Amino acid sequence: MNKKKILVLGANGKTGRRVVERLKKVTNVEVRLGSRNEKIPFDWENPESWAAVIKDIDSVYITFQPDLAIPSAEDTIRRFTNFAVQNGVQKMVLLSGRGEKEAQVCEEIVKATAKHWTIVRASWFNQNFSESFFLEPILSGVIALPRAETLEPFTDADDIADVVVESLLYDIHNGQTYELTGPQLLTFGQAVAEIARATNRNITFQALTLEQYDQMLQEYQLPEDYIWLVNYLFEQVLDGRNSHITNDIERVLGRKPKDFTTYAQLTSKTGVWNT
Numbered sequence: 001m002n003k004k005k006i007l008v009l010g011a012n013g014k015t016g017r018r019v020v021e022r023l024k025k026v027t028n029v030e031v032r033l034g035s036r037n038e039k040i041p042f043d044w045e046n047p048e049s050w051a052a053v054i055k056d057i058d059s060v061y062i063t064f065q066p067d068l069a070i071p072s073a074e075d076t077i078r079r080f081t082n083f084a085v086q087n088g089v090q091k092m093v094l095l096s097g098r099g100e101k102e103a104q105v106c107e108e109i110v111k112a113t114a115k116h117w118t119i120v121r122a123s124w125f126n127q128n129f130s131e132s133f134f135l136e137p138i139l140s141g142v143i144a145l146p147r148a149e150t151l152e153p154f155t156d157a158d159d160i161a162d163v164v165v166e167s168l169l170y171d172i173h174n175g176q177t178y179e180l181t182g183p184q185l186l187t188f189g190q191a192v193a194e195i196a197r198a199t200n201r202n203i204t205f206q207a208l209t210l211e212q213y214d215q216m217l218q219e220y221q222l223p224e225d226y227i228w229l230v231n232y233l234f235e236q237v238l239d240g241r242n243s244h245i246t247n248d249i250e251r252v253l254g255r256k257p258k259d260f261t262t263y264a265q266l267t268s269k270t271g272v273w274n275t
Contacts, residue, residue, distance in 0.1 A: 002028075005056055006168055009034035009042060010063030014127050015095060018161035019061055019168075026169065032057065044076055047083070054084055059091040059168050062110070067229055068096060068103035069236075077106045081113040091116040091174070093167045095160070098123040098179055099241045107177070118167040119177040120160065123242050126182070126263040127157045129195060130272050133230070138195060139275055141203050144216065145188050146234050148207035151243040153181035154191060156258040163252045178248040183259050185243060191260055198264035199273045210235055 010016035011033035023031045034042035042053040092114040097103035098121040107119050137143035167173040189205040196203040217227045249257040
């Protein structure tokens, strides 16, 4: 039997790394890693790098960096999906942003272009607190954020990766759009409190206005494109539009998603939050 050849873009990212780990355990699947640091590099900003990576590939998991919300994403996704189909790609699974209207434009491009497709929507990952931009504030013992009142169904990257792998491997998921959430709604303050309990540390959550948060980011002299993206997510997406849970993870996987308390307890054992 011929091996299914799957390309994972963003192979070193939070979900991409997990998808690669799972696919490598599947018989008759050959995994190719899409990253600027690979032997055959892939760079979204360099279309000339696409051909070698896409060659002989059957299916692609698309994670777009830094986010589908940025202005250049629509054109880049259109160019890539057309290129992929022209080079024989049969299926695309897109990681999309839940509640992001710009991301939904990119979803429609994938739907109109790919022979087979699955859309996987997610919002804030649990792992943003341990593998991304909230880690350093957690380690410092003070995390200051806006939208303190907004409820978010934080979703675990392991659950997202499991849904993506199922979508890549089985045709039953063709033509489906899945909205993934965790099983509970939490504010950012409540999430931080869960981490404090799991680590037995005193971690303070400070509520900011959007203006105060933007000023803080400016004072840290972070890159302007990073500040724009983070502000976009807090201003546009964290307005309550995602403050409801779905059962799509259970529909696909036949089990409940991981809750934030379990994530916090398991992650605390790794020592990543130890000062």
